[in-house]
Amino acid sequence: MEVEYRKTANKTFSEICSKVKSVVEKNGFAVVAEIDSSGIMRSKGFKYPDFRIYDVCNASYAHKLLTASKQFETIIPCHIIVRDAGGKTEVAAGIPTPAVMALKPGPDIESAVNEVIKILKTIVDSIVL
Helix, strand or coil, X not given: CXXXXXXXXXXXXXXXXXXXXXXXXXXXXXXXXXXXXXXXXXXXXXXXXXXXXXXXXXXXXXXHHHHHCHHHHHCCCEEEEEEECCCCEEEEEECCHHHHHHCCCCHHHHHHHHHHHHHHHHHHHHHHC
């Protein structure tokens, strides 16, 4: 079962990071948090390549999930990952299907999750262009 959707761009980490917010917003989501994961790791003494996590959310989809079950609180928001890959930059989206399916949702929730996955893949594809 797919747990991530990953693409590589021939652009710098900074170039890719500068695109994330606008691409996310063009696709109906919002960046609700930006986590400088590599900065955190480096502050603890670990060598780490540039790595950033963007928590993204669409309030309509989140509302649908949260009203179906409070257990969905553990899997939202969605994550867009940007990571330096030695001269290239990887962009990935976490695919929530395994976590959602473990909660045994009804068909309407499965449909909403499939829509979210399609949008997340579009976001990744647009960022790497």
